[in-house]
Amino acid sequence: MKLSAPIYQLKRKAKLLARHQEIPLHKALNNIAKQEGFTNWSLLSAKASKHFHPVKLLSELNSGDLALLGARPGHGKTLMGLQLVAETVKSGCRSIFFTLDYNKRDALERIEIFGENDLITNNNLEIDVSDEISADYIIEKIKSGATPKLVVIDYLQLLDQKRTNPDLSTQIQSLKNYAKETGVIFVFISQIDRSFELSEKLIPDLSDIRLPNPLDLTLFNKSCFLNNGGIQVDSIN
Known part of the structure; x- marks a missing residue:
């Protein structure tokens, strides 16, 4: 149908x-x-989603990876990020969703969208909506409890919004170093520049990532882009 x-x-x-x-x-x-x-x-x-389930994307991610998850507004990047968190928790592993964009109720409401209401009370699921979210905050938060398998950050471009935070490149390098040491997988939800909508491409790519501040995208290992129900997963480098 x-x-x-x-x-x-x-x-x-x-x-x-x-x-x-x-x-x-x-x-x-x-x-x-x-x-x-x-x-x-x-x-x-x-x-x-029968052609691409979040479990398949999780299988593409290796211990210590940093991945970009990008799409224009309304094309499912936040929902996909939450699905990755949900599938990780369903597998019996801990996962944390850090968001600077949504409140906790919004995030939980989106989990309800795909019928995972029972996960809301699961101890392996944590949603952090602090205004202080940054690389240092994330690392200290992880250290304060059981090490998660997967961390999703919503979203990349807000990490250095506060002037008191280090620049974006410094923060991503810190998280990359921490991922290498611990094996935690980091997925960064990312905005896509509006110019993509004027292009003839079916799916965004790295050149479409919106970067208000400089950032070396080769710090990431994987990319996943969504558009109109389509999805493209690639390795970087």
Whole structure:
């Protein structure tokens, strides 16, 4: 069964429906799924992602990797990041989602989108929404508890937004060194420059990463780019 619109547009439609009807987002998503001919959102989402599941992306990531996860707004990069966290926790490993963009309720709401409500109370799942998030903060946070297998940072371009934080290159180098020492996998959700929408490319690439401040992208090992339901995973270098 073909969807009437890309999944990111259906999600946007569900958010508007939830706001308009004052119902929980997961109910709005299920209503949209029924309009598309599915019993619930989980089944619709499974169909949309059947060609590339987060588990497959996790299998592409090795101990100590630094990966970029990039897309334009509304194309699923945050959801994919949370799915990576969820799949890591489901496998019995610890995972932390650091976000400078969402509050905790928003992040948990997005986990509910793909039917993983039981993970919300799992001790291996941690969501950190501190305004102090930076490389130093992340490293100290990790050291304060059990070492996670996967850390997702939402998002790259906000890490050095505070003038008191080190520049972005210094922070990424620090996290790269820490990943090498500990084996923690870091995934950085990243913005894509608006100019991509004027190009004829189907999927963004490294040249489309929005960089308000200088950053050597070869510090990363892997890249994953999303657009209109398409996905491209590559090694860097």
